[in-house]
Amino acid sequence: MIENDIELLKGIANTLRIHSIEATTAAGSGHPSSCLSAADVVAALFFGHMKYDAKNPHAYNNDRFILSKGHAAPLLYAAWAENGFVPVAELLKLRQFGNDLEGHPTPRLAFADVATGSLGQGLGVGVGMALAAKQDKLDYNTYVLLGDGEIAEGSVWEAANLAGFYKLSNLIAIVDANRLGQSQATMFGHDINIYVKRFEAFGWRVETLDDGHDMEEILEVLSGVGLDERPLAIIAKTYKGAGVSFIQDKDGWHGKPLSKDEAAQAIAELSPRAKSGLTVAIAAPSKLPAPNLAAPASYPATSHKLGDLIATREAYGAALVRIGGANPAIVAMDGDTKNSTYAEKFAKQFPNRFTECFIAEQNLVAVAMGFATRGHIPFASTFATFFTRAADQIRVAGISQTNLKLVGSHVGISIGEDGPSQMALEDLALMRAIVGSTVLYPAEAVATEKLLEQMAAHKGVCFLRTSRPKTPVIYSNDEQFPIGGAKVLREGSKVTVVGAGVTLFEALKAADTLKAEGITITVIDAYSIKPLGKKEILAAAKKTNNTVITVEDHYSEGGLGDAVAGELSCEGIKVHKLAVVGIPRSGHAAELMAAFGIDAAAIVKKVKSL
Numbered sequence: 001m002i003e004n005d006i007e008l009l010k011g012i013a014n015t016l017r018i019h020s021i022e023a024t025t026a027a028g029s030g031h032p033s034s035c036l037s038a039a040d041v042v043a044a045l046f047f048g049h050m051k052y053d054a055k056n057p058h059a060y061n062n063d064r065f066i067l068s069k070g071h072a073a074p075l076l077y078a079a080w081a082e083n084g085f086v087p088v089a090e091l092l093k094l095r096q097f098g099n100d101l102e103g104h105p106t107p108r109l110a111f112a113d114v115a116t117g118s119l120g121q122g123l124g125v126g127v128g129m130a131l132a133a134k135q136d137k138l139d140y141n142t143y144v145l146l147g148d149g150e151i152a153e154g155s156v157w158e159a160a161n162l163a164g165f166y167k168l169s170n171l172i173a174i175v176d177a178n179r180l181g182q183s184q185a186t187m188f189g190h191d192i193n194i195y196v197k198r199f200e201a202f203g204w205r206v207e208t209l210d211d212g213h214d215m216e217e218i219l220e221v222l223s224g225v226g227l228d229e230r231p232l233a234i235i236a237k238t239y240k241g242a243g244v245s246f247i248q249d250k251d252g253w254h255g256k257p258l259s260k261d262e263a264a265q266a267i268a269e270l271s272p273r274a275k276s277g278l279t280v281a282i283a284a285p286s287k288l289p290a291p292n293l294a295a296p297a298s299y300p301a302t303s304h305k306l307g308d309l310i311a312t313r314e315a316y317g318a319a320l321v322r323i324g325g326a327n328p329a330i331v332a333m334d335g336d337t338k339n340s341t342y343a344e345k346f347a348k349q350f351p352n353r354f355t356e357c358f359i360a361e362q363n364l365v366a367v368a369m370g371f372a373t374r375g376h377i378p379f380a381s382t383f384a385t386f387f388t389r390a391a392d393q394i395r396v397a398g399i400s401q402t403n404l405k406l407v408g409s410h411v412g413i414s415i416g417e418d419g420p421s422q423m424a425l426e427d428l429a430l431m432r433a434i435v436g437s438t439v440l441y442p443a444e445a446v447a448t449e450k451l452l453e454q455m456a457a458h459k460g461v462c463f464l465r466t467s468r469p470k471t472p473v474i475y476s477n478d479e480q481f482p483i484g485g486a487k488v489l490r491e492g493s494k495v496t497v498v499g500a501g502v503t504l505f506e507a508l509k510a511a512d513t514l515k516a517e518g519i520t521i522t523v524i525d526a527y528s529i530k531p532l533g534k535k536e537i538l539a540a541a542k543k544t545n546n547t548v549i550t551v552e553d554h555y556s557e558g559g560l561g562d563a564v565a566g567e568l569s570c571e572g573i574k575v576h577k578l579a580v581v582g583i584p585r586s587g588h589a590a591e592l593m594a595a596f597g598i599d600a601a602a603i604v605k606k607v608k609s610l
Contacts, residue, residue: 006215006216006219007275008047008275008280009043009044009047009048009215009219010040010043010215010273010275011273011274011275011276012043012047012082012275012276012280013039013040013042013043013044013213013215013243014039014243014270014271014273014274014275015078015082015274015275015276016035016039016042016043016075016078016079016082017035017036017039017242017243017244017270017274018267018270018271018274019074019077019078019081019082019088019091020032020035020036020039020072020074020075020078021036021244021258021263021266021267021270022091022092022263022267023074023077023078023091023092023094023101024074024094024257024258025257025258025259025260025262025263026092026093026094027094027095027096027257028257029095029103029255029257030071030073030074030094030095030103030255030257031071031072031073031074031254031255032074032241032253032256032257032258033180033240033241033247033253033254033256034069034071034072034075034147034176034178034240034254035072035074035075035078036240036241036242036243036244036247036248037176037178037212037238037239037240037241037242038069038072038075038145038176038178038238039075039242039243040212040213040214040215040218040238040242041145041174041176041212041218041236041238042075042076042079042145043079043215044215044218044219044222045065045143045174045222046065046079046082046083046282047079047082047083047280047282048215048219048222049219049222049225049283050063050065050141050143050282050283051063051140051282051283051284051285051286052282052283052284052285053284053285054080054083054084054085054282055084055085057080057085057110057111058110059285060138060290060291060374060375061138061139061140061285061286061287061288061290062140062285063140063141063142063143063285064113064126064129064140064141064142064143064373065111065142065143065144065145066113066114066116066122066123066125066126066129066142066143066144066145067105067112067116067122067145068116068119068120068121068122068123068126068144068145068146068147068150069116069119069122069145069146069147069149069150069176070104070105070115070116070117070118070119070122071103071104071117071147071255072145072147072176073101073102073103073104073105073117074091074094076105076111076112077090077091077094077101078091080109080111082276082280083280083282085110085111086101103117104116104117105117106399106400107400107401113125113129113373113400114369114373114396114397114400114402115396115399115400116396118392118395118396119147119149119150119153120150120153120154120155120156121155121362121366121392121393121396122144122145122146123144123146123155123156123159123160123163123173123366124155124156124158124159124362124363124365124366124367124369124370124393125144125366125367125369125370125373126142126143126144126159126163126171126173126370127159127162127163127166127168127171127363127366127367127370128366128367128368128369128370128371128372128373128374128378129142129171129370129371129373129374130142130163130168130170130171130231130370131166131168131355131367131370131371132331132370132371132373132374132376133170133374134168134170135331135352135353136291136374137288137289137291138288138291139170139286139288140170140285141170141171141172141225141226142170142171142172143172143174144171144172144173144174145174145176146173146174146175146176147175147176147178148175148176148177148178148179148181148186148188148195149181149182149186151175151186151187151195152186152187154362155362155363155366155393157198157202158360158362158363159363159366159367160173160198160199160202160204160231160233161202161358161360161363162357162358162360162363162367163202163203163204163231164202164203164204164230164231165203167203167229167230167231168231169226169228169229169230169231169232170226170231171231171232172225172231172232172233172234173199173204173231173232173233173234174233174234174236175192175195175233175234175235175236176212176236176238177190177192177195177212177235177236177237177238178238178239178240178242179239179240179249180240180249180251180253180254181254182254182255183254184251190237192208192235192237195233195235196208196233196235199233199235203230203231204230204231204232204233205227205228205230205231205232205233206232206233206234206235207221207224207232207233207234207235208234208235208236208237209221209234209235209236209237210237211237212236212237212238213238213239213242213243218236221234222234240253240254241253243269243270244266244269244270245269246262246265246266247266291328291375292328293328293329293375293376294328294329295327295329295456295457296326296327298326299322299323299326299327299453300322300325300326301477302319302322302445302446302449302450302477303477304445304446304449304473304477305473306472306473306474306476307472307473308445308472308473309470309471309472309473310444310445310470310471310473311466311467311468311469311470311471312442312443312444312445312447312448312466312467312471312501313340313341313342313409313410313466313467313468314342314445314470315442315444315445315446315448315449315466316341316342316343316381316407316409316448316452316464316466317341317342317343317344317345317346318342318345318445318449319448319449319452319453320332320342320343320345320346320379320452321345321346321349321350322449323452323453323456324346324349324350324353325349325350327377327456329375329376329377330353330376330377330379330456331353331354331355331371331376331377331378331379332346332347332350332353332354332355332378332379332380332381333354333355333356333357333364333367333368333371333378333379333380333381334347334354334356334357334364334380334381334382335357335358335359335360335361335364335381335382335386336356336357336358336359337381337382337383337386337409338356338381340383340409340410341381341382341383341407341409341466342409343379343381343407346379355367357380361382361386361387361389361390362389362390362392362393364380364382364390365380365387365390365393365394365397365404365406366390366393367380368380368404368405368406369393369397369400369402369404372402372403372404373402377403377405377456378403378404378405379405379406379407379455380404380405380406380407381406381407381408381409382408382409383408383409383410383422383424384408384409384410384411384424384427384465384466385408385410385411385421385422385423385424385425385426385427386408387406387408387424387427387430387431387463388424388426388427388430391430394406394430394431394434394461395434397434397461398434398435398436398437398461399435401436401459401460402460402461403459403460404460404461404462405455405456405462405464406431406461406462406463406464407463407464407466408424408427408463408464408465408466409466409467409468410422410423410424410467410468411423411424411425411427411465411466411467411468411501411553411554412424412425412467412501412502412552412553412554412580413425413553413580413584413589413592413593413596413598414467414468414469414501414502414553414589414592414593415468415589416468416586416587416588416589416592417586417587417588418586419584419585419586420583420584420585423584424465424554425553425554425555425580425584426554426555426558427463427465427554428441428465428529428552428554428558428559428560428563429554429555429557429558429559429562430558431461431463431530432529432530432558432559432563433558434461436460436461437460437461437462437463437530438455438458438460438461438462438463438483438528438530438531439462439463439465439528439529439530440454440455440462440463440464440465440483440527440528440529441464441465441500441501441526441527441528441529441560442464442465442466442481442501442527443471443474443499443500443501443502443504443505443525443527444471444472444473444474444475445471445473446473446474446475446476446477446479447475447479447481447525447527448464448466450479450480450481451464451481451483451527452464454481454482454483458483465501467501467502467553468589469502469589471502471505472505474489475487481527481528482528483528483531484528484531484532484533485527485528485533485536486498486524486525486526486527486528486532486533486535486536486537487524487525487527487533487536488522488523488524488536488540489504489508489523489524489525490508490511490520490521490522490523491520491522491540491543492511492514492515492519492520492521492522492523492544493520493543493544494514494519494520494521494544494545494547494607494610495521495522495544495545495547495548495549495607495610496521496522496523496524496537496540496541496543496544496547496548496549497510497511497521497522497523497524497548497549497550497551497603497607498524498526498537498548498549498550498551498560498564499523499524499525499526499550499551499552499560500525500526500527500529500552500560501552501553502553502589502593503551503552503553503598504523504525506551506593506598506599506600506602506603507523507551507600507603508523509600510600510601510603510604510607511523513600513604514604514607519607519608521544521607522540522543522544524536524537524540526550526560526563526564529559529560529563530563532563532564532567534567534568537564537567537568538567538568538571538573541568541571541573542573546572546573546574547573547574547576547610548564548568548573548574548575548576549575549576549577549578549603549606549607549610550564550565550575550576550577550578550579551578551579551598551602551603552577552578552579552580552598553580553593553598554579554580555579555580555581556577556579556580556581559579560579561575561577561578561579562577565577576606576610578597578598578602578603578606579598580596580598581596581597582596584596
């Protein structure tokens, strides 16, 4: 902590208020009242407490700040303007097309590690950052500013639970309890003792700011960061619109900019107490050694034997250990399914690089995002169907351009007896819809291992779909699987059948059956769903009467069939989809695949019908 003058910090807080008002009035939209309530806390953090290099927001040991209440973005932008990183004139371009000072922060800005504004996600990302700091033996702290309205989100308590369990003393949550939400008062208003009890129940040390606008009190509480092994929650009683008498603690001002006349009145009220244009001392981060996260030139070779029966989920576990041993940036986390996803192999080999996130999938994804912001390559695994619970976190990871690796097992009806609640049948649709995502679906062990190498090298959100049934190894260990490719395994003249995962083997069985009857088909392994191996599939389709059949262990909406149809329909190719229709039930995998028309017999029948 540094010793800037209390009056100076008070003045900076009011300058941040003025910037926020001017920016939102110029934009004609935004949330000035939400900025005003947190201005004193932000001024104290950025100019009186945090250690960071203002010229290099990405410096590896900077204290981290996450604005979980992302609608208060103008306040964050104002802080980075006052420390000299953002030109003050740029603030008046808030929300303009082409300007990176958007309505909610995104990593287009160097000082925003993740996109925020979809409320309830910041604390989970902060947990990942704090865990990364401990793993990397760095002493930066992670500060997360939350609104009291977003405390109603269950994902906040998933994060609080894990932070308390892991005793993250380097994580500080600050709740801006300004009482007013968007449409009415928040659930508990100014009864901040409720928040105190809840954070304490999750193993946090809690401090209160009875006056969240008292700079001296704020700094005194911040001076206690890291006093014991628990994470720290600071509950600040504040007022929405603080500092401007005609909107302070008044209903109806959420998301409403001030008119030019109102802004002039507010600025006139704030200006006598504002200070700007001064050189403010900011504490530098300590110079601990940077972690070694360099990628290797290559990975050890795979060693599978043709014909061996290995489930792709097992191959994932083996591959994670193999590449993780060579790449120190790789970390893994799971949601209490590691003995089924086989992430336990990595956990046993590299316990210091594995995080058990328990049954809280929203937080699982958020924690992985936090690790990714610190230069790690996180592989997060669970049953694929449970990733749908974290759809919003995954969506925001796409917006954040996060280097996130998701591995979902137990996909489709081929898991068998567990029944429909455990069957991932929507996951391909979800993952394909994420902006910039890569979606991979290997059929056997070699493909799984090689695709994991591709995922580690590829930047962005990647999803690998693994299966429960054991499948035979059909590729040699030197086979390559570039993202965006496909493999032609059989060539014929009548129709092209495109499969992935378990359905590839049904397509191969169907090809053998049809060949015995004098009918030849082309069979393609579409191991890359997004981007699709369009070149290989289109070339095959043109040789087979412009006709393609897709077969997938997924619902008919949004999966492999739609991917192929979307790419090839404009080329004049007819695409026929075999997919799961209706609600499945428990049963043996073979029974279910036959009942829902995605087995070899169904493929043979469809080919003959064409």
